Each structure stands twice: as C-alpha cells, then as structure tokens.
Amino acid sequence: MRVRTVLGDVASADLGVCDAHDHLFLRTPRLPGRELDDPAHAAARLRAFAGLGGRTIAHWTPYGLGRRTKELAELSAATGVHIIAATGLHQAVHYDPGLLARIRPGLAALFHRELTDGPAGMIKVAGGFHGLDEHARHTMAAAAEASNATGAPIGVHLEEGTAALDVLDLLCGSLGVPPxxxxxxxxxxxxxxxxxxxxxEAGAYLCFDGPSRAHHATDWRLFDVxxxxxxxGHTDxxxxxxxxxxxxxxxxxHLLRVLRPRVEAQLGRGVATAIFETNPARALAFSGRAGGSP
Structure with missing residues (x-):
C-alpha cells in the first residue's frame, strides 16, 4: 500500500509514528486573529514532534483555508517528517460564498485533480451538528466520486463529534465508499x-483528537471510550x-509527550502501536489504483 505525501508516494509501512489529524497552517474567518500562518512556528512544532519519535502527520487543512502547500513540501524536506496534505472542503461558514459558487459545479473534478496532480493525499469534508446540511451532502458526494476513482481516504470533521452514523449512511450507503x-x-x-x-463495526476508522479548551469537559473521558x-475488540x-x-x-x-505514553500505560504497548503506527498506515493509504484515472 502507498501513501501520497507532499514529497511523493511512500510505502505505508514507512510512515512510522503518526499524528493522524493535525494542522500546520489554517486560516478561517471563524478564528479571526488566531491563524496558523507562521512557517517558523510550524517548523518548530514539526521538529518537536520528530524529536519525540513522530514520523508522519496528516494535515487536514482543505482547499481554500490557507494550506500553504509550497511550504508544506519545504517543511517536510527540512524536518524529515512525512506530510499528507488534504483537498476537500470544510463547512460552508468557513468560506466566502462567492468562492463556493465558483467551485461548486466542478467540485469532484477539483478534488480528483488535486489527488492525482498534487498536492493532496486525502480528502477532508465536514458534517453538521447532529445532521448533514445541503452543503455537506454536496461536498460528500464530490468527495465520494473522487475517492471511488482514486482510492483516496476521506477524513470527516464531525461537528462536536456528532452525526457519525449519518455520515456513514451517506458515504458508505448511498455513495458507495468502502467504510x-x-x-x-x-x-x-x-x-x-x-x-x-x-x-x-461498520468498518470506519475513529480518530480521537485534541485536547481542545472548548471541549475540556470531555477530555477526562477519552481513556474510558x-x-x-x-x-x-475494535483496537484496529x-x-x-x-x-x-x-x-x-x-x-x-502533547500527542506524543502525554497521550501516547498514557495509552501505553493504561491499554498496553500493543494498543499504542496499533493506534499510532499500524492503523494509520492502513487508514491513510490509497486503495486500488492509488491516484489513477477514473
């Protein structure tokens, strides 16, 4: 199996310890004045990650939210950390309506082009709070078309962690994406x-990420779930x-300094290896023709 990084395809077995959901760069009107837009800061975080044994990050910043793909490639080359970039779209509230109107008719083609010609190795889409609005359904349909043509994985932002089963019903039921x-x-x-x-049980991968100040009350329940x-029996x-x-x-x-040692201490070294190495090597890989034409 192969994974598409910003520096080209690598064998999934070479990913090593993975951060399966992160951002080096992110700009959105939903977080004014709190942008991730500093290459030096991104490089420092990557080096800290690598110093703790990290080898790969999946960079979930999608189209139109300040991915800085040129800098991603430079950072990967400088630090030795594999970076998997995303195409796709976030919720509509993160975008100028004029941009959405322009790209909406050719969304599946846009995703497919970024997966096959660069820079993307995955697709990022987003649900809503306890449901899926029209924008989410349209974006997921385009993502499914591109994924089914290329074998690319689809990462889904679940608003407040909700609507997981609605997403699977749409993507894996109506739209035919393998779970x-x-x-x-x-x-x-x-x-x-x-x-x-x-x-x-449906066969999807479940990503637990953070912590986040806005959701601190749920952090202590992480290890219970x-x-x-x-x-x-779902460690895989x-x-x-x-x-x-x-x-x-x-x-x-924090992921590797605090959370990974605690996974190992509470759930065992084998579980930690599965969560940080074995599972992401499968989840982030292209299936089938890995970027081929439809």
Missing part, C-alpha cells in the same frame, strides 16, 4: 460508546491526532 476509506474525527467530543462501537473500544479501528487549530493548541508534541 475503511472513511476516518471520522472529533469523536472524543461526543463520548458515546454505543455510537463509537457502531461506527467501528478508548478502553471500551479495546474491550469490544482507532487513530489519534493533535488537531492543532490555533497557535496555543497543545497539538503535536
């Missing part, structure tokens, strides 16, 4: 073990990420 091509994120923000088990998934579906969204987010270093 192991879908990564559901922010599940720690809605720590519902029943929903988590259902999503894992991880333990519940392990007990139910779990991923973790730092999800750095503002300059003060603990992010990548």
């Amino acid at each position: 192991d091509r879908v990564i559901l994120s922010h599940l720690n923000r809605s720590p519902d073990p029943w929903i988590h088990r259902r999503a894992a 991880l333990a519940a998934l392990a007990e139910a 579906r779990v991923l973790m990420g730092g999800d750095t969204t503002t300059p003060d987010t603990p992010g990548m270093p």
